[in-house]
Amino acid sequence: MLVERLRPMMAPNGTAGRYAHGTQLFSYCTLDHERLKAIMLPCPLIGILLRGRKEVWLGDTVHLFEPGTVFVLPAGVPMDVVNIPAGPTSSYESLLLEMPALPAGMAPLTAVERGDGREGQRQFRIPLDRDLADTLVHAATAIGSNALGEAVKAVRLMEVLTLLRPIPAAGPLFSVGLPGEVGWLIGSAPSEPWTVERVAMHLGLGASTLRRRLAAEGTSFRAIVRSERLRAGQSALASGASSLAAAEAAGYVSRSHFARRYRERFGQSPSGRRPADS
Template sequence: MRRFCHGARRWLCGERPALCPERSNCRGQGGLDMTISAAMSITDLRPTLLARLRPFQSTAFRHGPHPHAGPLLSYCSLDRERLSAISIDEPLLSIVLRGRKELWQGDLAEVLTPGMAFALPRGLVLDVVNIPDDRSGIYQSLILSVPALPPAIRPLAPAARIDGFAITLTPDLVESICHAAVAVADKGQSQALAGLRLTELLWLLQADPAGRHLMAGDLVQRARWLIAAQPDRAWSVDLLAADLGTGASTLRRKLTAAGWPFRALLAEVRIQVAHRAIGAGASVTQAAEAVGYRSRSHFTQAYRAVFGQTPGGRVIDGERMENARAG
């Protein structure tokens, strides 16, 4: 199985794409009715999105990836290519800029045309056909990988089944896609701004069934987010299981199997939240109370277990850094 390694900036791990003989005739195979996806608003926003993303259209017509910055890249194909059993290692938001893309996953088949956005979840295995357009002889897509969700975005349970990949465009979503692409691609922009733009985009995509694929998280990720959102809550396995929609014994067993027994996970997440609070200027006492510790000695012990130093050492290190910057 080949892996689609966008995060590592490798094009199919440096290998040429595998031919997919069973997709050689991409229409009508297996009795499937291969039609253009209708995932668009009544007002067709595809031309608007394409016009706004024109600066990202490649002028260096090379086959393969064209990195912009960070997790953003363009992908070009100069020939029709059929890629078999591609495994997605990071969630991807992509927009077709030129040509046509066909996605095949089991009995699901979609055709995506220029200006259409689509989302692929982590771990998905599918067949892909990239088809250059007749005029330019180029297929191109803009791809934004989402290796980790921003803290404000809640991880969602993976969908039981995937009914489609295409995202329904709205005016707000078109604006957000363009703002996020520009912010991520501009190396002169602060990472904080790029993070805010990505958070805004993912927030809007939560309302779209296909867009929600990008927010899928495993059980540990979802448990971490819930604890971090309310670190001072008197968490128990029963409470956490209820919020996750599963049974307490099932949760305990799955967390342990993943290497995170409940108590260890609870302590680690709380200490990470406290660590960030201290870095932002909170006192040790304020940080400890904010994450549910009533005993400073217990907090110090837990902090040392995670970071190898006392929280007081973190404060001193921070003060030294500020003094160095001032000097």
């Protein structure tokens, strides 16, 4: 049973509020029956109910969770959440992992993968099988460990996300908004000669629609291209590449142009960037 395997990570009896396990991984506990009205999470999260019961209300529709339930809650959606302790002498506890951004290498959902996104059919519960249970336990244990490095923790998280990706209820974890989708596409091949028309075609939009929607979100195609290319250049430099090689990896024909943009963004020249600075 998933709860039994995660028992070593449970917060001490009598804990109320957050109990940290690792980066963005924590238990949320309450000793009292509580109702949180119209809360909106700043980022999506993965949860596992360990003790007590949970209700999530969307309008008049209630979603009920019992111990062992794996769930994903979205960001920016008003929800009434009810947390109910297991009994008079026991608490409510859920193990939660916040996901403010997708890790490097994990693509956001495409429009085809998102489907029609009908809100009336929104689900939070994640179907649990043995592979997912094993992967969740390994990830939680790794992220909560001080003995393991960040690379191992990142691999464990990627394993969880890979299994969750095809599950509709996990969709909020992979929804990054239009600027994020554009950024991912350009970042996957920053040296390519990207144009608004080419990106719009990949996303199933018209070029003018893409420009208009990016502007409505406070950014532009040009700004995203520049950001992703500079990010690629920074990554190349951190890996030990020369400033010329970094400029080429970032899609800059002119090394001086790359150097100027790099100084504007990061406050130092690419030639002064050493791998040890990362």
